[in-house]
Amino acid sequence: MAALPESISIAQPRFCEQYGLQPVPDAQRTGGAWPLFNIYSNLFINPGTLITSGMMVTAGLSFYAAVTIQLVSVFIGMIPFLLFSQAGVRYGIPGQVFCRAVFGIRGARWMTSLLRLLCSIYWFAFQTAAGALAIEAILRNCFQLQVALWELSLVFALFQGAVAIVGYHYLKWLSVVSFPVKLLVFTVLMLFLLKTGGRDAAPETVIFMEGLHWSWPLAVLWFNTIVSTSFTCVTDASDFTRYTRSGKSLLIGTISGSLVGTLIAASFGAYAVIAGGANNINPFETITQLQPNVLIILLVALVVFLDNWTINVINLYTGGLSLCNAFEKIGRFKATVIVTLVAGLLSCFPEIISDYVHHMGTIGTLFAPITGTMLVWYFYQFKRINIPSLYQNEGAYWYFHGFNLFACLLIPIAFFVGRYLPLFWMPAVFLMFTTAFLYWIFMRIRPYRSRVQLENSVSIENAP
Numbered sequence: 001m002a003a004l005p006e007s008i009s010i011a012q013p014r015f016c017e018q019y020g021l022q023p024v025p026d027a028q029r030t031g032g033a034w035p036l037f038n039i040y041s042n043l044f045i046n047p048g049t050l051i052t053s054g055m056m057v058t059a060g061l062s063f064y065a066a067v068t069i070q071l072v073s074v075f076i077g078m079i080p081f082l083l084f085s086q087a088g089v090r091y092g093i094p095g096q097v098f099c100r101a102v103f104g105i106r107g108a109r110w111m112t113s114l115l116r117l118l119c120s121i122y123w124f125a126f127q128t129a130a131g132a133l134a135i136e137a138i139l140r141n142c143f144q145l146q147v148a149l150w151e152l153s154l155v156f157a158l159f160q161g162a163v164a165i166v167g168y169h170y171l172k173w174l175s176v177v178s179f180p181v182k183l184l185v186f187t188v189l190m191l192f193l194l195k196t197g198g199r200d201a202a203p204e205t206v207i208f209m210e211g212l213h214w215s216w217p218l219a220v221l222w223f224n225t226i227v228s229t230s231f232t233c234v235t236d237a238s239d240f241t242r243y244t245r246s247g248k249s250l251l252i253g254t255i256s257g258s259l260v261g262t263l264i265a266a267s268f269g270a271y272a273v274i275a276g277g278a279n280n281i282n283p284f285e286t287i288t289q290l291q292p293n294v295l296i297i298l299l300v301a302l303v304v305f306l307d308n309w310t311i312n313v314i315n316l317y318t319g320g321l322s323l324c325n326a327f328e329k330i331g332r333f334k335a336t337v338i339v340t341l342v343a344g345l346l347s348c349f350p351e352i353i354s355d356y357v358h359h360m361g362t363i364g365t366l367f368a369p370i371t372g373t374m375l376v377w378y379f380y381q382f383k384r385i386n387i388p389s390l391y392q393n394e395g396a397y398w399y400f401h402g403f404n405l406f407a408c409l410l411i412p413i414a415f416f417v418g419r420y421l422p423l424f425w426m427p428a429v430f431l432m433f434t435t436a437f438l439y440w441i442f443m444r445i446r447p448y449r450s451r452v453q454l455e456n457s458v459s460i461e462n463a464p
Contacts, residue, residue, distance in 0.1 A: 021324055021332075023387060024092035024242045031243040036253025037260075038175035039240055039314070044074065044261030045182055046311035047130030047304070048123070052226070053269030054281040059218055063270045069222050070266035071259060077230020078258055080371050081237045082251065083378055088238030089250050091387055095236035095318075096325035100390050102377045106402025111411060113325040115366055116235045120319030121343040122359065123232075124312050128156045128347035131308035134284035135301065141288035142297050150348035156308050157344030178306045185303045186268050189287065189296065193275045196290045220424055228364025228428040231371045236318040316340055364428035365418030369410045372435030377407070380443055406442050410435050 049070065056066035087098040096116065099108035132152035139145040244250050269283050276286030284300055292300070320336030330338070346352070352359065389395030393402070414431045421427040 021094060021097055021321070021328065021391075023097075024088075026092070029089070029092060029243055029245050031245060031249070033249040033253035033256075035176070036241065036244060036250065037257040038179050040254050040257030041179050041261035041264075042175045042182070042257075042310035043314055044258055045179075045186075045265045046307050047127050047134065048311070049262060049265035050269035050272075050283050050307075051130050051281055052222075053266045054273035054283055056218070056222055057270050057273045057278050058281050060215055061218055061222075063267075063274055065215075065219070066270040067263070067266045069219055070226065070262050073223050073226035074230065074258055074262045075255075077227040078255065080234050080375055081230060082254055084234050084237035084374060085241040085250055085254065086238070086247060086382070087385075088241030089244050089247055091385060092242045093238060093387070093390065094242060094321050094325075095234075095238045096322055097390050098238055098385075099235050099325075099374075101381065101385055101397050102374050102404065103407050104399040104402050104404040105390075105393060105397055107399075107404055107408045109326045109402075111408055112235045112370060113322045115370070116232070117319055117322040117326065117339070119232045119363060119367075120315045120322060121339065121346060122352070122363070124157075124315040124319070124339075124343035125346035125349070126352055127308055127311050127315070128153050128344075129349070129352060130282075131156055131304050132347070133282055134304045137282060137285040137288045138297055138300060141285075142292070153347040154344060156312075157340065157347055175310060178310050182303055182306055183264070185299045186264055188299055189303070190268060190271070192292065192296055193272055193287070193290075196275075196292075217424070220426055224364065224423070224426040224428050225360045227426075228360045228367070231367040231428060231432070232363055234367065234371050234374060236321065239318050239321055240314075312343075316343065319343070361427065365415045365431060366411065368418070368428045368431035369414035369435040372432040372437075373407045373410055373439045375432075376436050376439040376443060407439065410438065 053066050053070060056069065057063065061069070084095065084098065087093055087095065091098075096108060096113050099112045102108070103112055129149070132149050135152050136147060136149055139147050241250050241254075244253075272283030272286050273281065276283075276289060280286060284304065287296065287300055316336055316339055319339040320332055323335035323339055324330060324332050327335075386396045389397050392398075397404075399405070414435055418427045418431050421430060
């Protein structure tokens with residue numbers, strides 16, 4: 001492989017991961033399926049999945065319907081994510097650098113990176129606020145202590161920032177430790193709910209455990225919302241796979257971790273709310289109202305802490321890489337610190353939880369066209385990426401002054417159209433397929449000479 005420009009090598013503190021936007025060398029791509037399983041199982045066992053499952057139940061869906069929608073939505077939403085994760089395995093590059101090949105050097109810096117940065121900040125704030133609500137419920141119901149939510153959120157933010165700043169290797173270690181602990185804690189808490197809550201404690205909610213208790217409008221709403229959530233991750237899909245040695249390991253680790261994590265979190269979140277009478281979206285609020293003993297209280301606090309730490313370390317890590325891509329001279333260390341501070345401040349406003357569905361619908365109309373465009377580009381050009389050109393302002397991916405104009409224009413156009421689409425059309429899915437179709441037409445009819453020039457500029461050294 002041709003040497004990369006020296007300008008992309010930005011010094012990091014010694015305790016910090018050294019590969020920010022730079023490709024990870026082949027010799028260091030040794031990870032297997034197990035590290036990815038731990039990362040993605042922890043990614044989906046989070047306060048967001050717990051609370052959204054509770055939201056589904058309180059909206060009128062049954063336990064089985066809520067869990068089914070979560071699993072099906074995650075599985076479908078992970079398909080493009082898996083494809084784009086191959087950029088990490090094959091080339092060792094992070095997702096935002098991969099986006100340079102699709103949208104152009106400047107298109108990736110000033111559009112996809114900034115959008116993903118805003119997404120990471122929002123997700124950090126949402127997960128932190130959700131965790132703070134759980135801790136506040138413990139203090140209020142079990143110890144009669146009143147603590148401001150913003151204070152709890154800031155404490156979480158400080159703990160979560162440290163590992164994200166250090167980088168991937170400590171994230172991998174944290175994930176390996178967290179998953180078995182979470183599994184054990186959720187098992188104990190479920191046994192507590194089965195013994196103390198459930199049908200005996202809330203007989204009026206038996207219907208939520210019998211059959212699917214399906215509602216197509218609600219199913220469509222939540223399917224679109226959760227798939228939209230998956231689309232927001234496509235631009236950083238390869239951030240955690242660039243240390244992975246093979247596509248087989250990627251497939252096994254990512255799919256198994258995602259589905260196992262979703263199954264655990266969705267099942268617990270839905271049943272905990274049902275056990276409390278389906279009148280509160282927060283499963284930990286239900287537990288604290290069932291007069292738990294000290295051990296149960298400690299276990300709830302532990303799982304909330306681990307949930308927030310693992311998911312938000314991922315949000316901060318990817319957010320830092322996105323900010324790095326937009327402004328390379330900052331460096332990953334400083335970028336992650338900046339994202340931590342901004343996201344920590346936003347997490348002090350728990351109102352972002354109540355408007356979750358609206359926010360995800362809006363974000364989905366931004367990332368659906370990004371996903372559709374990247375899918376078409378993937379099948380046309382992925383195996384011929386010119387790695388050095390990803391870091392050069394005058395190369396194969398400079399396009400028109402740094403922008404792949406048609407690809408970049410599809411994003412705001414689709415966003416505008418998406419605002420007027422009826423819900424039953426599932427706007428995120430509809431926009432993804434529509435954008436993919438339009439970009440496919442563009443790839444087929446664009447001038448032959450332009451296509452040949454791009455393909456000839458790709459280095460043979462990068463061919464498989």
